[in-house]
Amino acid sequence: MVLVSIFPLLIILHLVLGQRDNSDNILANPQISTSDNEKLSMELYAKAHSYLSLSRAFKNYTLEDTISLVNQVSSWKAPQELQEKFPYYHAGYDEYDRPVWIAEVGKFDIPRQIRKGPEMANNITQYLFQAVLRIGESVLAKDTPTKEVREIFGILDWEGFEFAQILHIPTVRFALNLLQTYYDFLDLGLGHAVMINTNHVTKVLFETIQPALGESFRKIEFFKSDKAEWMAALQKLLPSNAIPPWYGGSSDFKPVQVFG
Ligand SMILES: *[C@@H]1O[C@H](CO)[C@@H](O)[C@H](O)[C@H]1NC(C)=O
Ligand SMILES: *[C@@H]1O[C@H](CO)[C@@H](O)[C@H](O)[C@H]1NC(C)=O
Secondary structure: OHHHHHHHHHHHHHHHHOOHHHOOOOOOOOOOOOOOOOOOOHHHHHHHHHHHOOOOOOOOOOHHHHHHHHHHHHHOOOOHHHHHHOOEEEEEEOOOOOEEEEEOHHHOOHHHHHOOOHHHHHHHHHHHHHHHHHHHHHHHOOOEOOEOOOOEEEEEEOOOOOHHHHOOHHHHHHHHHHHHHHOHHHHHHEEEEEEEOOOHHHHHHHHHHHHHHHHHHHHEEEOOOOHHHHHHHHHHHOOHHHOOHHHOOOOOOOOOEEEO
16 A cells, blocks of 8 residues: 555656756755845855855855855744744764754654745745755854864654655655755765654655765665664764753753754
8 A cells, every 4th residue: 555655756756856957946046135134254155155166056156146145045034934843953063073963854744834835935945045054154163273074963853754745746846856956965064864763754765865865875874763773873973962862862961052
């Protein structure tokens, strides 16, 4: 029964994945705003530019273009609803000074938002960009004159992830489009990722998008819902003050920043 229901999804995924170069860039030409109501540092612009100029979607960007984009993304006010429904947090740093970022993505009901129409899809893209910018700031914070940090450590909790999430075709198209347009940011910025509480839906999803993830796929570790197993893995990879207590970390854990 399950196999029958995922079949159309797999066909769509392969169709969409086959058209990597035709994907319309959702935000490759974002509206440029020159407002700089919030003064950001030149270091942040330079750091952002060092990633953008290596990416496919933004390789043409001049430093000026990057500054406009960063200002626009930074000053955007996310709708309350997105902040409530899609929280994420900066838990700490690992031994290589890579920031540890955590999201309970299994609970993210993206189809529900996508059904609201293209403006909402655009807002989700903006929301994601803003998250990436904040992640970038947390990476920059650990740079010193002699050492640059360029990667992050991610923990994604897939608890609650359901077939309904990957069977909504417009959502699948939206997500794949994002992935195809910006997948190289994973190559550029992902140091290590740990997926916890994965289930058969997550498995189907990743088996299907694996080609689009390229080399980054090797940086991802997958754990099912065996709590003892993934807690032990996290404890091996991270200092306990960078792990929330509910994931096996220390009881005096304090997140650096929480969004949403
Ligand atoms: C980037 O540059 C190439 C070649 O110079 C050009 O063909 C292309 O249209 C430019 N893309 C954007 C998004 O400006
Ligand atoms: C998209 O975000 C903008 C800025 O927060 C907001 O004004 C607009 O209502 C949002 N659109 C939808 C469909 O939620």
